[in-house]
Amino acid sequence: MLNPKQRAFLDDIVARVPPKLDSIFVPLFEKEVRMGRYGACTTYSRVLAEVLQEFHWRTTWVRPVYIETANRAGIDYLAGKISEEEARALGGKIQVWGDIREGQDYQHAVCYMPVWDVTVDLAMMPRLSRLVPSHPYWAENSKFPPWITKFEFKTYRLEYRVYETQPDAVKEAKRFIRGVVSEHGYT
Numbered sequence: 001m002l003n004p005k006q007r008a009f010l011d012d013i014v015a016r017v018p019p020k021l022d023s024i025f026v027p028l029f030e031k032e033v034r035m036g037r038y039g040a041c042t043t044y045s046r047v048l049a050e051v052l053q054e055f056h057w058r059t060t061w062v063r064p065v066y067i068e069t070a071n072r073a074g075i076d077y078l079a080g081k082i083s084e085e086e087a088r089a090l091g092g093k094i095q096v097w098g099d100i101r102e103g104q105d106y107q108h109a110v111c112y113m114p115v116w117d118v119t120v121d122l123a124m125m126p127r128l129s130r131l132v133p134s135h136p137y138w139a140e141n142s143k144f145p146p147w148i149t150k151f152e153f154k155t156y157r158l159e160y161r162v163y164e165t166q167p168d169a170v171k172e173a174k175r176f177i178r179g180v181v182s183e184h185g186y187t
Contacts, residue, residue: 041123068150093131
């Protein structure tokens with residue numbers, strides 16, 4: 001069970017880090033997207049994991065995952081409360097993250113802190129439809145937000161293209177996260 005200081009730290013990471021990383025990396029990702037590559041999740045998770053490892057979370061890892069998210073109508077459909085037709089009429093939507101059957105473009109990664117049993121997903125964003133209320137989050141002991149209907153750690157290989165090709169952006173991102181971590185008294 002996390003204490004209030006740990007919860008405040010994680011809340012701050014999830015609130016402040018994604019917008020800053022977006023400002024650093026989104027222009028770089030836009031170029032990669034045009035080339036058919038993505039990678040915010042791997043880059044953000046790797047940057048966070050490496051910074052946390054510099055402090056006292058040595059066993060923090062980047063983990064590939066498979067996730068399904070859904071809005072209220074999608075959740076009701078999955079639970080068998082309404083039919084597929086009713087779900088469609090209500091704008092039901094189910095989205096998949098980390099399904100790599102068709103290639104690495106569909107990978108998804110999170111930062112996992114086993115010492116606290118916490119998963120941090122800094123790159124979970126609404127898709128273009130905006131029908132599923134997905135956003136960056138942290139979850140303790142696999143107690144995920146209600147819009148995450150399925151979560152599994154996987155073992156597929158992750159690609160880190162933007163991380164590997166943009167060292168100055170990585171340095172800037174790490175510097176920012178170090179500041180946030182230090183503000184919470186972790187040294």
